[in-house]
Amino acid sequence: MIRAAVELFVERGFEQTTAGDIAERAGVTERTFFRHFADKREVLFDGSKTMERTAYDAILAAPADLSPLDAALAGVVAGGSLLEGRRDHAIRRSKIIAANPSLQERELLKLAAMADTAAEALRTRGVAEPAASLAAHSAVTVFQVGFAHWLSAEVPAEEPQDVATCIAQAAAALRALT
Amino acid sequence: MIRAAVELFVERGFEQTTAGDIAERAGVTERTFFRHFADKREVLFDGSKTMERTAYDAILAAPADLSPLDAALAGVVAGGSLLEGRRDHAIRRSKIIAANPSLQERELLKLAAMADTAAEALRTRGVAEPAASLAAHSAVTVFQVGFAHWLSAEVPAEEPQDVATCIAQAAAALRALT
DNA sequence: ACGGGTATGTCAGTTACTGACATCAACCGT
DNA sequence: ACGGTTGATGTCAGTAACTGACATACCCGT
Numbered sequence: 001m002i003r004a005a006v007e008l009f010v011e012r013g014f015e016q017t018t019a020g021d022i023a024e025r026a027g028v029t030e031r032t033f034f035r036h037f038a039d040k041r042e043v044l045f046d047g048s049k050t051m052e053r054t055a056y057d058a059i060l061a062a063p064a065d066l067s068p069l070d071a072a073l074a075g076v077v078a079g080g081s082l083l084e085g086r087r088d089h090a091i092r093r094s095k096i097i098a099a100n101p102s103l104q105e106r107e108l109l110k111l112a113a114m115a116d117t118a119a120e121a122l123r124t125r126g127v128a129e130p131a132a133s134l135a136a137h138s139a140v141t142v143f144q145v146g147f148a149h150w151l152s153a154e155v156p157a158e159e160p161q162d163v164a165t166c167i168a169q170a171a172a173a174l175r176a177l178t
Numbered sequence: 179m180i181r182a183a184v185e186l187f188v189e190r191g192f193e194q195t196t197a198g199d200i201a202e203r204a205g206v207t208e209r210t211f212f213r214h215f216a217d218k219r220e221v222l223f224d225g226s227k228t229m230e231r232t233a234y235d236a237i238l239a240a241p242a243d244l245s246p247l248d249a250a251l252a253g254v255v256a257g258g259s260l261l262e263g264r265r266d267h268a269i270r271r272s273k274i275i276a277a278n279p280s281l282q283e284r285e286l287l288k289l290a291a292m293a294d295t296a297a298e299a300l301r302t303r304g305v306a307e308p309a310a311s312l313a314a315h316s317a318v319t320v321f322q323v324g325f326a327h328w329l330s331a332e333v334p335a336e337e338p339q340d341v342a343t344c345i346a347q348a349a350a351a352l353r354a355l356t
Numbered sequence: 357a358c359g360g361g362t363a364t365g366t367c368a369g370t371t372a373c374t375g376a377c378a379t380c381a382a383c384c385g386t
Numbered sequence: 387a388c389g390g391t392t393g394a395t396g397t398c399a400g401t402a403a404c405t406g407a408c409a410t411a412c413c414c415g416t
Contacts, residue, residue: 067355067356068355069355069356101287104287104290105283105284105286105287106283108283108286108287108290109279109282109283109286112282112286130323130327130348130351131351131354131355133323134319134320134323134348134351134352134355135355137319137322137323138316138319138352138355141312141315141316141319142312144315145308145311145312145315149308170308170312173308173309173312174312174316175356176309177245177246177247177309177312177313177316178245178247178353178356
């Protein structure tokens, strides 16, 4: 169904395709669609829980001597690495989202959820508030900036950037801020 | 209408009140409600554009020798100061939002919009990307954390905290991160 | 063969929102 | 005073996102 949905969103746009359209192309009923996805938007955010858990685990697994910010960054790098090799799909998806405010809202909610569980992971590492929240949200901001750069990067021939590198560059820019 | 809406949201909750309910209590038609507010959620985010512009102006008006992060922080402090003296209303509002994911999405969108225009202001100050985005989003994160603390602070008798102080504390915590 | 669990179809209902059109009052220039 | 314009509102019909209730089919272990 995800494939069917993305196809239709690319063809006619998100608002112009109804849940019934997606269901029809996928060969099921509209009701069935809503049993698999809480709402029409959710179909574009399938992997988010996986990414969230990956980041959480990576933060807990990070070396104990890492600073809170570095641990959080390790988390978002691990999460972002899940998208490695799926750049074209990520680009299509991000174009769909960029064209629709309600999808941007959902994306922000997912990112906020990731930041919240990252903060939770930091807290179990012994980081106190508000440092945990601040480090987690900063790391997610770095993720957003690095990820956007990864998507927009020209890849002419020789230098295929990977997600981790882009995030590391954004992290360096954040540190330069102080 | 805003007053009518907040009343009903407190009485029965957000989902349990229909747009028609709000309109009725306000003495207008449902159609009229939707002419004033783009959707039912928007009724809780009336002041956001004002706050956004205030932050933007404050960033442009900040001393030229301020660092990007400090300029952005000056912006969110100016924006947050608009809420000074309306703490009880802010608390009621934030409880309503906390109880409803779709309202959280909208709030995140507004905060992201504020971060984006703050980044724009930094750019006209000559700050390059990605520093502008990173500083702006970091400042908004600091705003969130400081604002939450302002809302939750116990105010027994002697020490009424103001918004700017809470944000400054959160900013200090962010700097301590590096 | 049977009973239970899980995925799906069917159908009716609610609600958020939108477009088209009518109404009405305030206001403006002559 | 009068006709015209403008802006806010009411009315009504329609679309589409969901939801709950119920029926049906399939699959699996006994």
